[in-house]
Amino acid sequence: MSKKIICLFDVDGTLTEPQQPISPRFEKFLLETVKKEFDIAVIGGSDLNKIQKQLGSGNLFEKYKYVFAENGLIAFKNGKALPSQMIQDILGEDSLQDFINFILRYISELKLPFKRGTFIEFRTGMLNISPVGRNCSKKEREQFYEYDNEHHIREKFIQVLKKEFPDLGLTYSIGGQISFDVYPIGCDKTYCLRHIQGYDEIHFFGDKTAEGGNDYEIYESDLTIGHRVTCPKDTMNQLNVLITLIKENREKEQLNIPLQCV
Incomplete structure (x- = not known):
């Protein structure tokens, strides 16, 4: 059969x-x-x-x-x-806010060739973090992608978050050109x-x-x-x-x- x-x-x-x-x-x-x-x-x-x-x-x-x-x-x-599952139910509101506040502070001190809007996109079961901002044009996406390949902005950001929040039980994964996803362990694809x-x-x-x-x-x-x-x-x-x-x-x-x- x-x-x-x-x-x-x-x-x-x-x-x-x-x-x-x-x-x-x-x-x-x-x-x-x-x-x-x-x-x-x-x-x-x-x-x-x-x-x-x-x-x-x-x-x-x-x-x-x-x-x-x-x-x-x-x-x-x-x-x-x-x-479906919601990230705030898994992490708890206090831990989630501490995490978001740290991300915003880190991005505010990050010097890049340019920055645009929407640095954190809050989704149902995850956060999408973009150091340069998700409101980039197509050309700007490609420019940041090349810059990130040389300077490893996203990789370094993830390492900082892992060190700062070792007990939250989070997974980090880089996808696309300008951002990375953060979600509870076990909530990958x-x-x-x-x-x-x-x-x-x-x-x-x-x-x-x-x-x-x-x-x-x-x-x-x-x-x-x-x-x-x-x-x-x-x-x-x-x-x-x-x-x-x-x-x-x-x-x-x-x-x-x-x-x-x-």
């Missing part, structure tokens, strides 16, 4: 360029080619509104079997909302896997799969088959290879079915 397979996709850098909409060509490929072979699902660290903006017009929940926002802390199956049931294989596709990246834990999970990608074009290429392999295996299975005498 053929295996039941689902393909689970990161958004930024995997289905889309960072913070950009999915290309019509790629979306057509997903919905008309990949979806004929497997169920498909998406998981992003961003909130649901951002994911909806990036993944095209129309009903997101009709396109994807599962939709996971904020690492799966916001979850939908067939358009139906699943239980593997959190979504508790909702995915009834499959023989879960194939995960992500670009930030190195340790410290926000795809690392789910890529390394024993519950998934990980695919490291470099861009949407690479994702498409790897999907074509996967489809070919699965079809070949199905053909072999059919050839090996013993004939029955009637």
Whole structure:
């Protein structure tokens, strides 16, 4: 019997360029080619509104079997909302405010080539921290990304937070070009896997799969088959290879079915 397979996709850098909409060509490929072979699902660290903006017009929940926002802390199956968790309930308000106040002080003393607005984005199950501010233009995002690659602003920031708050039970992961996520231990992208049931294989596709990246834990999970990608074009290429392999295996299975005498 053929295996039941689902393909689970990161958004930024995997289905889309960072913070950009999915290309019509790629979306057509997903919905008309990949979806004929497997169920498909998406998981992003961003909130649901951002994911909806990036993944095209129309009903997101009709396109994807599962939709996971904020690492799966916001979850939908067939358009139906699943239980969620709030970061303030996990950490407690006093600890959360101490943490936020420290971040704001640190950023206020940080000297960068430029700064823009929205340095902390408060989400349901996590915080997104941007030293340069999430209100950057596309050009400014790219400039900061190059600057950060040289000066390691985000990495140093995370090390300071780990030292200052060792007992809060937090995980830090760098994703995208200008920010990093902070969430309670266990609330990384593997959190979504508790909702995915009834499959023989879960194939995960992500670009930030190195340790410290926000795809690392789910890529390394024993519950998934990980695919490291470099861009949407690479994702498409790897999907074509996967489809070919699965079809070949199905053909072999059919050839090996013993004939029955009637």
